[in-house]
Amino acid sequence: MGEKILMKGNEVIAEAALRAGCRHYFGYPITPQTEVAHYFAKKMPEYGGTFIQAESEIAAMNMVYGAASAGARVMTSSSSPGISLKQEAISYAACAELPAVIVNIVRAGPGLGGILASQCDYFQSTKGGGHGDYRMVVLAPSSVQELYELVVDAFNIADRYRTLCMIMGDGMLGQMMEGVEFSDQEEIFKADKGWAVTGTGMTRENNMITSIYIDPEILEKHNLKLQAKYREITENETRVETYNCDGADIIVAAYGTVARIIKNVIKTAEKEGIKVGLIRPITLWPFPTATFEKYAEVPKAFLSVEMSAGQMVEDVRLSLNGKSPVHFLGRMGGMIPTQKEILEKIREILK
Amino acid sequence: MAQIDIIFSGFGGQGIQAAGKLIAYAGMLENKHVSFLPSYGPEMRGGTSNCHVIVSDDPIGSPILNSATVVMAMNRPSLDKFEKYLEPGGILLVDSSLVNRRPERKDIRVFEIPATQIASDLGNLAFANIVMLGKLIHETGAVSAEYIEKGLKKVLPERKHYLIPDEMKALKIGMEY
Structure with a gap:
């Protein structure tokens, strides 16, 4: 472990993501998580990655869909009303089994609500905020140190299972500063992303990433596969x-x-x-x-x-x-x- | 010292957030548990910038304070707003150069320091927060002056490190006031 430093939760999210090998961030500013984007905007060029302030939350999440389809470690972050806007693309990405990390620094709702800390998005996060029978792993850190560790874990879980992984914090956690110790080397799960759409070079059959299955028999089979995966995640990844x-x-x-x-x-x-x-x-x-x-x-x-x-x-x-x-x-x-x-x-x- | 709950408050630009961050950093370097929470909500309106800092021997629960053992008020709206947050026996530090009323409560310890005047005499108004911080650490024992100096090295960018000897001088004046 390195030296203990005093850092803001939101900045730790971005730093942790960079350490976990995330090189693509797409987002749109909203209080109380805007410092995540600030930090990426400053640091991402040093890593040769992509930082885009998208035209909207919807666009940002669809950019995540694109980068994840190409096999990249990618994330987006927002706060409650912004996360609502992302739900359509979240459901698509869940169906397409895309690994990605979504951070929700929850603020009080409903509606535009207020900007102070809340946990009112529990249902949205855990029961499927978008349509369809999907789940995503939802991690809830309680300190800045744990926020760092769980963001790194989130990328590993996402890649290991080809699943979406959400970090659910609140305005208090995003805004507060606490001591944090980064490890010298992150443990990074190296996934075989043979499924990614990276170009065939005319050497193999083309891969396809899709969230549409018109044939009901095929769609049911796909759903059963997703459910089996969710059972496996439940067995292996439950933390308390x-x-x-x-x-x-x-x-x-x-x-x-x-x-x-x-x-x-x-x-x-x-x-x-x-x-x-x-x-x-x-x-x-x-x-x-x-x-x-x-x-x-x-x-x-x-x-x-x-x-x-x-x-x-x-x-x-x-x-x-x-x-x-x-x-x-x-x-x-x-x-x-x-x-x-x-x-x-x-x-x-x-x- | 088990746990010290501090509210720093004043105008934007008086170094309120900086003072809070500095004591949190110093406490962390001194191996204490610390948290720093800036105001970002509606409480920012109405003339006060404030932050909540906890320095504790034990792990910290909520970083948000519903009451405080120490309040540092650097303007009148801050005193009006946060005097009532103090627990009985708590410590109230007021910048008497800028606050034109006396605290009302009798069940607390009050220290009135003309910090802005002292800083002005030192030739740098930006030192007022450090003068106040000097008194704060002297009265509470939250952190030692040695660790404030170490904290300054962390909080200030390198190009401003030349200010540290003067900051420490201002801190000492506050401690001895």
Whole structure:
């Protein structure tokens, strides 16, 4: 590991992508993630790569489709309303099995909403924001250091499975500065991209990248192939952190920056004799169902804390399948749940 | 020192973000946990630029502060807005060259430093934030002066490193004020 430096989350995203071998970035500015593009604009020429501020988010995502079809490591980034615009091309890229990384530094919605931190895009990210039966891997970092590590991983996962991989952060994570240590050498998964459309040189049959299958039998077969791949990803790539869960009175489910707040709550609650556990999904899809099953009968109740009206809580309920009561606490609009209100909720549940 | 929650606030151009970044860098070099969060939302309107900095012995939870143990207010709107954020017993540092009212609360420790005047006497108005920072680290022990110097080397581009001896002089004046 190198020297620890103080860096902004958004800049770390771009630096991590460059270290992971990403040489093509297409995006369109939007608060609170514009520094990602700033950093690429400054650095990409040094690497001989491509930086394009596209004419729109839609164009940017279609450029990602093009570069990924040619086998390049490529990414785009945006924030909630911009990610909505990309959905058509995301669905196309999912059908065409294109490996690419999409970063969503979520801001409060719906609509143009506000520019402060939120987790209101959980459904959009994990349940298919675009049309059709597709999934993408969704990684939710909770610190700037983890943001770096997960961006590198995202490129490897994308190439390993020929899949889309999303980094879902929030405005807080994008804007904050924290210490980060980069490793001297990134582990890069070298994929055989024999499928890419790079020109045949008249030496082989042509490859084809497409998202249209008019014949229903062929399209169903293609869907079954995608589903098998999603099962494989679920088996191999599900990631979760558990903290303080054994013998806990209550287990909180939280991801991203909210999980950091819960770690403070755990310390404060301990002083009152309440043992609070934390299950922090790192992959929001695939969701760490097995971890919830494992702890289902440990606490008196579960509590999902989110910066949303209650989205991940549905997956917590599905995972526990009625084995334990599940409560919810959420803030919206860019408001952050405070330690105090979380602790009050915990006391009320355990009363 | 377990955890110090600091709100830096003032006009844009007073080096508010720079002061926050500097103490965060210094704390990190001193092997503490740190976070720096600039204001980027609607709170930027209305005459204040602010940032939240946490320096802690333990890993940091939320980088957003709902209350603070230290507030550094470099103009009147900052004092009006953030005096109430202080926890009882907290430390309020005011640039008394620019703020034309006295703090109201009696349950906090108040330090009024004519930082802009001191910086002006030193011949560089841009040092006002460093004078304030000197008092801040002296009263809180958040980081040592030695690490502020190391932090300056990281935060300032090389072509500005010639300023560091003068910055350190301003820091010392603040510490001893």
